[in-house]
């Protein structure tokens with residue numbers, strides 16, 4: 266994993282190379298969920314498009330994408346199961362949904378691709394949403410019961426689990442910014458939802474280990490880098506520290522020390538949360554600059570924005586900052602657990618920036634490995650263009666391009682490149698020269 270004599274960056278044997286997906290974003294024929302209900306309202310998503318077809322995995326087209334994943338050499342895939350399909354009404358379990366997931370997992374195994382299964386990726390069954398969803402404390406127990414059911418039903422095919430995807434993003438978009446269902450704008454509700462998800466993670470972690478003592482269980486944490494816009498200004502530095510505390514640290518430390526630290530309230534220790542992850546999952550996309558802004562009391566006197574003049578992905582999606590990957594991996598290394606990059610990727614509709622993104626972020630991962638950080642795999646977001654939540658199909662993240670009209674798949678150049686990297690187990694000098702010449706001769710700055 267060090268720089269080889271010829272200057273290429275080699276990755277360790279056994280590294281997991283794959284991509285990440287989520288049920289609602291790829292499956293199509295959605296079940297009765299809060300997201301599906303919300304998308305029906307014109308204007309909620311970009312172009313008012315819905316996940317009705319998405320990538321048609323439920324209709325069988327997962328086969329095409331898994332074949333392409335295998336052709337690229339993937340040995341891992343992160344996918345999720347949809348709670349609304351498996352438990353369409355409270356306490357009622359749909360065996361046909363389970364059977365279909367077994368088919369998909371079996372198809373992965375046949376191709377030598379190891380699944381990591383996420384149990385909650387943003388979408389709740391409608392019956393749960395009607396009871397208050399994640400605002401309601403009883404959801405913790407309902408999620409534990411759902412987890413037990415899924416592990417019972419799929420456990421012979423999966424022992425690598427991700428309980429919950431990005432509690433901080435879910436809380437922020439659905440309960441603070443009001444951008445996703447149920448469109449709330451309430452800071453206290455946001456913290457409550459995040460707290461319930463962290464406790465639910467802990468209960469699920471314990472439940473999975475009761476059924477599968479050797480399972481590997483963690484959660485996918487979305488972390489951002491927050492840097493002071495004016496590094497010499499104490500107020501900006503305080504703002505960056507505060508954002509890090511409220512977005513990153515709020516979710517990072519509880520599965521380690523078991524302490525929930527709600528701002529402006531008493532700390533609570535939850536015994537089940539102590540040491541409740543077998544690995545740390547990192548979803549990393551971008552960095553924000555932070556400045557003090559006296560006109561924004563609602564945002565705790567801080568303002569976040571992308572660094573002017575930086576390298577950007579699509580409009581409005583922020584800075585491309587591979588050093589952030591390195592910095593966050595170094596930080597997570599302190600937990601002493603294996604680390605998986607459970608997502609990273611770029612919205613790039615014409616695939617003109619994805620290859621460079623892939624190379625620079627892999628070089629950053631390599632640098633962390635060289636420093637001794639135990640990074641064990643990468644799940645690139647995403648395998649195939651899919652339903653990108655509020656942005657619907659207008660922001661495309663796939664290594665495989667999707668023609669939304671016909672469903673035709675085309676392996677992008679970036680997918681081709683990922684395949685070459687995986688098959689060779691390294692970033693070659695030629696790849697660095699072509700996509701990131703500034704990195705030649707040094708690990709990522």
Ligand code: FCB
Nearest residue numbers: 287430431434487646653
């Ligand atoms: C992550 C989500 C994933 C996808 C990517 C672009 O925050 O987990 O579903 O939307 O962003």
